[in-house]
Amino acid sequence: MKHQEVTSGWTVTATAGELPEAVRGTWPAMVPGSIHTDLLAAGAIDEPYDDAHENDLEWFHRTDWLYRTELDLEPPAAGERIDLVFDGIDTIATLKLGGTVLGETANMHRSYRFDITGHAAAHDLEVDIRSATIWAEALREELGNRPATNAPRPFNFVRKMASSFGWDWGPDFRTAALWKPVRIERWATARLAQVRPVVGVAPDGTGTVQVHVEIERSGLEPDTALELTAEVSGVRTTTTIAAGENGAVLSLRVPEAPLWWPVGHGDQPLAELSVELKNDQIVDAWTRRIGFRTVEIDTGDDEYGTRFSILINGKPIAVRGANWIPDDHFVSRITRERLDRRLDQALGAHLNLVRIWGGGMFESDDFYELCDEKGLLVWQDFLLACAAYPEEEPLRTEIEAEARENVVRLMPHPSLILWNGGNENLWGHEDWDWKRRLGDLTWGQDYAQRLFRQIVAELDPTRPYSDNSPYTPRRTPEQSHPNDADRGTHHQWEVWNRIDWTAYRSEIPRFCSEFGYQAPPAWRTLTDHVRATDGTALAEAAAPYADPVFLIHQKADDGTGKLERGMDPHTGVPQRFEDWHWAAQLNQARAIRHAVEHYRSYWPRTAGWIVWQLNDCWPVVSWALVDYEERPKPVYFALRRAAAPRALYLTEGTLVAVNDTDEPWLGTSEVRRETFAGEQHTSGNFTVSAQPRSVVVLPLPADLTTAKDPAGEVLVAELDGLRAVKTFGEDVTLTLDPDPLEVSADKVDGGYRIDVRARSFASDITVHPDRLASDAQVDDGVISLPAGARASFLVTSTADLDPAGLTRAPVLRTANDLKAVAVRTASPATGSGGHMVAD
Template structure:
């Protein structure tokens, strides 16, 4: 096979729609992969859509048609040669022509397209044209034709197979890109090619690895195309060749690997990735006709949903071992998808692993991610839960959507079979829940809404093409029950989404349920200060406020700021100053999520996983993300790192008393003597106890707090410190608004080190959530830890990596060095007896 990539030589023209006068008829250079947005940005013809209110400025692009064009100089095909034009991804609704001859029409961003052009080639220069029609105009037309279906947002994204969040979401912009978003190439080939290769990998009980390689062939249909061919597969010394008769277009090659090296999730073992090579050939030719190479991993995966005394579990087992999922939901890492590089994904995956995550859930309103994404997950041992791309909407089961869904599912299920990181196919996001609770049934009036897509179509594709992996009908989902038997979001059955917290109730309500698996929960917070002030500026250049129209354009959640304030009030109060409010909301986000994770982890194995919403952002925005749109970690990222740590101490209520939960997510026994100390905020010890304990591997131990340290004399002025080895937790009995916190509890010193500075802080009194906002010192600086509770009389150290050498003392004072103490808005003072009564009533 001869391949010719076509990245250059393209032009882009706006050909219809509300095009600004200055762009009418303008033809600009364009690269592929690319979109109308990236091409115009490269030429300086539009402003950055991520800055200020430019999202609104560029609204005209949503209803514009575009033409990508280039010249083709291709030699005519030989008598036995196929020549194909291959488009790996078209965004989205397009008509393709070669010298005016229509090659085909497309309406699906999530699949590839191949066109046989051998009969159209001429010896002179030809013109390839891709006319991209407005996706929203197409979707509106389909909604009119099929009948509208209910959905969570105003625009009918459920009527076109395009990235749903391209039309905007409660964390993302409404840009509605159009373009050739994946590579385009010419392929010249003879006899046959490997159309699809699916390695199904299993491991026997005795450790023998098996690879069943399914190879689907396309024959040329030309002279020589009916020859017998061979398919050869090789991995780890296993080498098998089969002959495919002239009348067949598929082959299965069975490989057996004794004592196969097992692939494990991060934290559970190593990630060996042997190379599997599949070649297609003929008996008469030395050179192969086609070659396919991927790395694979030997492992087994299942999800345990066998009913038990507590309901229906949802527990991942990898190589037979139950795994507590420490996860985060993933959205496309840049709304302009063609800017996502392997290097950018590498940085994000490294942040995920450093935050002690072991799973990413690819959410159903985004895309099937690139090969780079799954390869990086394989290398790092990050499990991947893959949604099919259906989210928060009722989807028609009529044509052409049914066939398009089947085509994209077949292509992507087959494409992703090599990846050991992929452990679940999921039928969609919140669609089952939406049907039950969001008023859809009345709106639908009996029209189709996607139930058969989830329970028949997608389930059937996975069963046929990839039976080695489990499938779930949706998330949330109660396995084994019809929708009218058990609610799909019932916490006792299967997967659960917890959105009462954030939307309606305080985050302490997380403890009211013990879900079997929480696949969505989260809390909002703004991006880092540097990211915010770079991208979100007032029209007059004045100070930013949370009510400024530009800030609100980058706050997409319904009543987002109101929910932030209501979430702050019981814990930190609501500061008036914007910089204080920014820090307080970031802190509250981190605490809310950590509160949930510690609760969920303390209930293992009843609760078998937590997937926070969300790891990443696609642009600068106030959102639920731990890493903002400029790739900077928010305080939440540090909270995840601590809450998901392999070993965790946390104080949790059980049966009206406080217990010390000792969470051991490691292969060894965790044993030792935990030191428990009840102290005044200034560090004076009031009572201390030592408790010998041991907790088995992959287990949680619960230990009652001894009476000496279990109950404070003055809840507003005392703290409990528990330390086991190098793991510590600091527990207070009341919220910070009720603690007698010193507003300025620290002294700090800074010392130069080879790659930056060490900042040492000493607390005169309890210092809560000590954090260095190093981006306010150097936008590129990185700090090793944050949100550190420093008991009175103790010292904590922070390592800041930076090349900036100006004014290092800035690291020792606001706005860089902050604590909860300096931002809390205290409630009216109350007596110790009153605080004790409040403590008792809260239990």
């Protein structure tokens, strides 16, 4: 088979819609690409991610576009077929070659193939893309409205990335694009239409692969017998596909196959599986890397409810995860290199799973290949999120087709361990007033509870399927709520929306697949992209947290109010924006640390957690650990310490040692209660004997856990170089020294070292190196030191930094320094209070 990429000579022209004069005309187009980025490259629009430019681009929602290029095709050789293949079209399109309609598309998440053998003399290729908004609104009118987050935006009536229409962390740009490659494929006799490897491990350790192959014959010559060969790890087998037949199954057995394990549990050996289709010569070939492993989800009942425990190769895995959204709203800009960096940041935070959320997309092959290599487990949602989805045509056929295609595409990857039927749809039907509003209308129950389950069982039978997230297995009248913390998966959004983050400890979920807390991005990320309404810098605005332009980059319903009401009982609400920004970031770090420490303390009852969210798709105030410009927020470092394979916590009255390694953790922990100035009141030594993959909870005596002066004392525990600290009140009640550190900074090999020593208890020391240089990074953060303790930070940058600037605010901050700033009253509650934008 011969491939010819169709990447050059593309142009794009608006053909309908009320568009500005500046974008009229014909523009060069990148394929793969996006029309927004084409217009940006041509200077026809301003940077969409800056300031209020999102609002300036609303005209795009109702505009039609015409892509055009000239194909340079040689006539087909004898018996040769020519196919035109589109890997991804966003979204509603009519395709013409030489004026002849080849077909129509209505799904961003599918690929399309057209036989153009009889049109090889034609050259003019056109892709006419209609407004997905207008198309979806018309279908909504025809089928009847359904409730949805973000209503009235009709994302649930078109098979397009839901977050294209905006979300409570993302912009509303409603892209149109040839967002994946376009190519010509020339072939003869037959091609491999589908290769589906079902990989397993027999009880004796033999790796097994059932290779299900479907072929397409060209139809240009008589059918002939074809030879089909598959090989993996030196094991090879061959069969014959007889004339008139279009498929076969090949079985491979690899003795003592090396097992693929998630990170922290073993190695990630990958084996190349190759398939060849031959006549007198090879007519088509297929190659992927696979890994031998088994996966199960234990959803059995116990004394606490219903488990949701992931087992790899029969071993329970304590899941430490993060939810994943598309890493750029303009998804064609996401490169393998960017994904590699982002997934390395997940590993750097000691995470072992990423959940691909159902309002985004099925990610690129690069994403899953990198997860295979790194040992990151992948939980994959089918693409339904936070809405009622019609089960009528034309959506039903499209949803089934995209599910089938992507199950087959992704099933070779050992990192992929769970198919999930969607996000919050079952919960929405139960709790968000959908039943009354829907009446007898369909809403997607059949997709979640039958269709997807059936597709997975048919095509990918070795992987588990879950109906939704959150989801209660085996629902009965007595156990019916889909978001029951005691049964299956659970989303915790009362914290953030309505109650303080200390309430994470009010429940012990079996598996918390969503929880999160907001904060602004890094200072430079925010200020490089956002200015106040009058064009001044945010720090110079009178009330930047309420500025209309700032709020374009704060999508959460009443988001600023929730940030401030969340800060109020802990740090207070600073008046000055720079202090407000730091307090908000600090509160996010503490909230997520608090939740993770709680969840991990209850392993294996709580079998895992997945924080919302790892990444951002543009510069925005959000729940992300890492912002759009790839800068970790303080929460990243707080979570990294809380999620470490070995971690030490102080909770209410107990010392907790988490040992998620394969070796015992034995030692003696010193626990002491002392003043902020370092005067010791009492101490004790406690034997820690944590067996592999276990948690030890040691009660502490009252003389340690009861303070004489709650405003000025701290509890400190140390073990094997780890330290845990716990104050006896919130910052607003504590007598923290606002200037507790001795600090020096020096240029060293590899960067700049900041050395700190605590004169008095120093809470959550954090370095913000982006305040000095755009590429500056720091190796750690959110560290608390009792009096007399020391710590060092390494800052790296290509810039020539002033070491003195690293020793003081706004670069070096502590929770203590917020004691010296002016505060104000938190914003009153407004809006619906929901996690998502109210419908």
